[in-house]
Amino acid sequence: MASMRDIKRRQISVTSTQQITKAMKLVATVKLQKAKARAERNKPYFNTLYKTICSILTKTEYMEHPYLVANGSNRKAMIVITSNKGLAGGYNSNVVKEVTGTGFPVRDVDIYAVGRKGAETLARKGYPIIEDDSEAINEPLYKDAIDISKRVLESYSRGEVGEIYMAYTNFKNTVSQEARLLKLLPLNIEELPKEDENDSMVMMNYEPEADDALDILVPKYISNLLYGAFVEALASENGARMQAMDSATTNADNMIADLSLKYNRARQASITQELTEIIAGSEAIS
Amino acid sequence: MADKTFRLRIIAPDRIFFEDDVTFVEFRTMEGDIGVYPGHISLTSVIEPGIAKIHMPSGEIKEAALLNGFSEVLADRVTILAEAVEWPEEIDVSRAKEAQIRAERRIRDEDGDIDRAELALKRSLVRQRLAR
Numbered sequence: 001m002a003s004m005r006d007i008k009r010r011q012i013s014v015t016s017t018q019q020i021t022k023a024m025k026l027v028a029t030v031k032l033q034k035a036k037a038r039a040e041r042n043k044p045y046f047n048t049l050y051k052t053i054c055s056i057l058t059k060t061e062y063m064e065h066p067y068l069v070a071n072g073s074n075r076k077a078m079i080v081i082t083s084n085k086g087l088a089g090g091y092n093s094n095v096v097k098e099v100t101g102t103g104f105p106v107r108d109v110d111i112y113a114v115g116r117k118g119a120e121t122l123a124r125k126g127y128p129i130i131e132d133d134s135e136a137i138n139e140p141l142y143k144d145a146i147d148i149s150k151r152v153l154e155s156y157s158r159g160e161v162g163e164i165y166m167a168y169t170n171f172k173n174t175v176s177q178e179a180r181l182l183k184l185l186p187l188n189i190e191e192l193p194k195e196d197e198n199d200s201m202v203m204m205n206y207e208p209e210a211d212d213a214l215d216i217l218v219p220k221y222i223s224n225l226l227y228g229a230f231v232e233a234l235a236s237e238n239g240a241r242m243q244a245m246d247s248a249t250t251n252a253d254n255m256i257a258d259l260s261l262k263y264n265r266a267r268q269a270s271i272t273q274e275l276t277e278i279i280a281g282s283e284a285i286s
Numbered sequence: 287m288a289d290k291t292f293r294l295r296i297i298a299p300d301r302i303f304f305e306d307d308v309t310f311v312e313f314r315t316m317e318g319d320i321g322v323y324p325g326h327i328s329l330t331s332v333i334e335p336g337i338a339k340i341h342m343p344s345g346e347i348k349e350a351a352l353l354n355g356f357s358e359v360l361a362d363r364v365t366i367l368a369e370a371v372e373w374p375e376e377i378d379v380s381r382a383k384e385a386q387i388r389a390e391r392r393i394r395d396e397d398g399d400i401d402r403a404e405l406a407l408k409r410s411l412v413r414q415r416l417a418r
Contacts, residue, residue: 038300045297048365052330052358142299142369207317207331216332217356220369227299 082118
């Protein structure tokens, strides 16, 4: 049996670890609230933009638009949104799994990494990291989303990549987050939801013409999608960390209970032993 | 016509900038300035940097710097999606002035993306005009 001193030392170490995990949980909870509020604020903008794009696409005759047909390149661009810090349970590895699970050859995927953890893991697996914008995930700005989507779209229109994907974590609620892979371009008309009867009755006029409007709206759509993914990912990261730290704190509680039981036993054993020795000693003398 | 109103919503990526019933709104699009009364023909247009004038039913006129985005006009409602939109009191004049100088320099030296510099120049001018 371990000595009393060893058990005591371990107990102290577990207790201080628990204090850290408890504090981290609190921090994550506060950050989660903020990130959630932010995600909510972006919703109306995103929904309206999405509806407008859908209605343009369902009404345009022009299906030849470069954003709608693949340009023939085999390469894929992938925007991978993870976190800069660890200790968030399976949060980062789930996103990485979405990327590796596509089955695309490693050399054919250009990674635009947002988040250090994902960038490091994918680089180790041999994926070419084209860009690392990890700073953006600390405090998502709309400007970052515009800049990144602009660079990805340029590479698309130059024909360097044929498809654009985005891997991020969708924030369902505080306890459940889901890693997801989303295809951004080319847009697939069939995948867009059909409009309700009411709206499609309106004849919409476009200024400039519909396909020119697409040129302008699609980049806005992509950058907004990206911004939305940033804020969702941030909320998910903190949700995942909150959960991970919560279970760590509970585990520490169990360990402390277990250790204090062991400690008491060891103490009792040593007292019994001392007594036996004293009694044995006194018997030998008399 | 003054009693007739329509719903105007101006939405920015991180907030709902404006939402209320108004009688008339003007703003600048790529095809020129337009003014919208209730019952306008449905129209989707792309916005150029300019000053949006919002006419409230009370007769009050609100002005905002509308810098980027697009608008969807329907008979009974207008939705403007703006990537950048500001009330006069939110504008940082010294920053706008700086942006103007930078953009003018880039245009003069023909350094980099001229279209972008021109847009930046337009934005900075709109901001300064409204803030004054």
